[in-house]
Amino acid sequence: MTAASNRRGLARRAPSSGVYTGRTQQPCCLCDDHDTSHRIAVPPRAIQLMENGDPIAWRDVVGTVTLEFCESDWAVVCDLVLETGMSPLSRCNVARADFDLREDFEALLNDTRGEPDQTELEERLLAEAAETIAAADDPMTEDRDLVEARVVQLSLRELGVSEP
Numbered sequence: 001m002t003a004a005s006n007r008r009g010l011a012r013r014a015p016s017s018g019v020y021t022g023r024t025q026q027p028c029c030l031c032d033d034h035d036t037s038h039r040i041a042v043p044p045r046a047i048q049l050m051e052n053g054d055p056i057a058w059r060d061v062v063g064t065v066t067l068e069f070c071e072s073d074w075a076v077v078c079d080l081v082l083e084t085g086m087s088p089l090s091r092c093n094v095a096r097a098d099f100d101l102r103e104d105f106e107a108l109l110n111d112t113r114g115e116p117d118q119t120e121l122e123e124r125l126l127a128e129a130a131e132t133i134a135a136a137d138d139p140m141t142e143d144r145d146l147v148e149a150r151v152v153q154l155s156l157r158e159l160g161v162s163e164p
């Protein structure tokens with residue numbers, strides 16, 4: 001393999017690696033406060049559960065969807081998720097979420113290969129969530145990690161991807 005083709009190969013693989021540059025910080029997805037303190041990442045499919053999520057082509061989202069929370073809302077979200085076992089997503093406005101949609105051009109080229117498959121990403125997120133929850137008593141496991149793990153599990157169960 002030449003150096004040039006290697007570079008192209010890396011560039012092509014980049015979209016699935018989950019590493020992006022140039023992201024702008026979004027406000028709190030609950031109250032629009034720009035002073036956010038915590039963020040979680042959820043699978044694109046979960047967009048369907050969010051406020052104003054209907055028109056978004058979630059299958060065309062590359063990587064995860066990031067939700068930001070301000071300090072006071074984060075405390076509420078922690079209680080809701082960790083104490084009540086409920087997901088905050090229905091109250092999160094997708095307009096304040098951060099995600100990358102495939103370029104139209106790229107989507108056009110990919111049409112012949114069918115819809116992008118979100119399964120791989122969802123399986124990885126579910127595996128990570130299960131690992132985090134299994135380590136819930138570990139002092140290194142933070143509330144943020146547990147909230148993210150529970151929201152991933154709750155949303156994919158609600159959408160019928162994983163078993164309860």
Ligand SMILES: [Zn+2]
Pocket residue numbers: 028029030031032033069070071072073074
């Ligand atoms: Zn807020």
